[in-house]
Amino acid sequence: MLALTRYVLLPLSFNSKCIPFSEWISLLTLCLAPLIVHVVSGSPSGSSLAAKRPHWYDYVCHYNPTSILWRYAAITDRRIRALYWSNSDMAASNAIFWTEIGWDGREHMIISAASYCIHLPEHPHAELVSSTTIKTVITVAQGIAAFYPLVDSLVNVKSSGSYVGMLGVDSIFTPIAILGLLRLFAARWLTEDYIYNTRSDIPLKTLPSVPEDESGSTEHLMSPRPTSPMDVIARYRPTSYWPSRVFRTVYMLILVLFWAVSALYVVPINPAPNSLGRFMTTTMFSTAMLYVVFLTITVILYLYYFLRGMSTTTIIPCISSPFYRIYTYCFFLYIPALIAIASIETNRNPGGGYTSVNWGNLTACTSTLYPVGIEGSNIMGLTTLVNPDLPPVHEPLFMSNTSDDSYWTFGFQGYCSGLVT
Known part of the structure; x- marks a missing residue:
């Protein structure tokens, strides 16, 4: 059963003095x-x-991850709702248009921007x-490489919190x-092979005369390059279309799951029954807060x-709103501060x-070593604990069998130096 526990937030400490410039x-x-x-991608x-x-x-x-993840979802949703999907649909769906009224990524831009298009995929x-x-x-390779340690820290009880x-x-x-793995939803319909120019009088020499749809067919019931608003309405199903609803639900559930995982590292909850406390460095707390705030706003x-x-x-509808701009600026201003804290x-x-935990300080022998014994055994040893006011809960580091003065190490992950008092 999950239970609230207390945090020990460690002060910012300069641990990186031994790392060379190279x-x-x-x-x-x-x-x-x-x-x-x-x-970039x-x-x-x-x-x-x-x-x-x-x-x-x-x-x-547009560089805000919230905007990027929205773009992936919207392109996928548009493709799901499309009755016909041609070169012009894909180009207009991938482009972000700046118009007299600001940014515009609505479906009608397939028509409005058609006369400005000088190259299609x-x-x-x-x-x-x-x-x-x-x-x-x-992007996917990086996501898979980062995903494995996260899953291991959630599934493996012994490595819980190690992420x-x-x-x-x-x-x-x-x-x-x-989060970049969400790009896989839209991967098949992403492209940069298009050009839109403000000079609408440029002849469309590079446009194919009869674009094909995704199935390779050129026998459309309507023009593959729409010329009127009714064409666009007829080409796309409404957002109430059930496959579209299913996709949006799945997409939201994935984001909520990511939010929940981030919250686990901020909310003082520890599922381990024998754990009485939990410590966090400034880097851990600052990083967790970044993703909790970012994912909360995104969700x-x-x-x-x-x-x-x-x-x-x-294009996410609120992209030009004061709130979204402030949120974006704060997000990118927070990043160099987080890098500085983590670097220290x-x-x-x-x-x-590499870690933000100073294991040398946490295992200082004069303050955090405790003698322990195993009931019914002649083995004794030492264990470490961050908070000396709490009883030792960690497994022994060094153990000695008093009968023959020989030594063993169990679960040894580091060492300490100094005098045991």
Whole structure:
């Protein structure tokens, strides 16, 4: 049964003084790789159809993971609802249009942007050999590599909490990599092989005369390139279409599951019956809070728009609202602060990995070693505990059989130095 426990939030400590500069290059590369891959692969360049181009701060909200995950969901949902899916549908669904009224990713842009299109993808699905496919492969590979330790920490009782417990600067963005697996839903219909130009008088020389639909057929009951609003209405089923509802429900459940996992590392709940306390470093707490806040906002926004049937736009509807801009700016301002905190606390653990926990301090012999014995046995030894006010609950580190003065180690993961008093 889950029970509330208490937290011991450790103060920020400088643990990284022994890491050389050359090692920092590798650490920061491992740190930023998941975030960079997620942003670069998930946010396409904007297509400006207005005389006045967007400012840099108008683009920033597209780099928000909430915007990227929404785009994946909306493209997949649009494809599910499509009666016909052609080259022009895929191009307009992947593009993000800047118009006189701001960002617009609604279905009517298939018509509104048609006269600005000077290049369409050759097929209505992703090419096997393309930059988009390469980005998908890299994103999925990173997600799988990050997903395994998370599952192990949740399934394996003995390693429970190790996913956060071993958190160093190299792994603070691995949850972003795991969320990148949601790209698989839309992977078949992602492309960057399109060009929209503000000069609508450019002849459409590169457009195929008769685009094919995804099945390869060119025998459509209507034009594959819609020319009127009624064409768009007739090409897409409503959001009440049950396969669309099923997809949105599954997508939401996945995000809620991620939110619940993040909350487990913040809410003081510990399922282990013998655990009386739980400690967290500043890095652990700061990282967990980032994902709890990010996923809370994401889940609330998606739930609101999904229930109102507003998944017909590939750009999250509130992208230009003051709230969403403030949320995005705070998200990206928090990232360098989190990297700085994690960099200060990161050090090598006895096993060679990176962690924000200073195992040397936590196993200081003069304050946290306790003699223990096993009932009915002549074996005795020492165990460590972070809080000296609580009884020892950890397995013995060093044990001695007093009959022959020989020694064994059980569950040894590190060492301490100093005098036992």
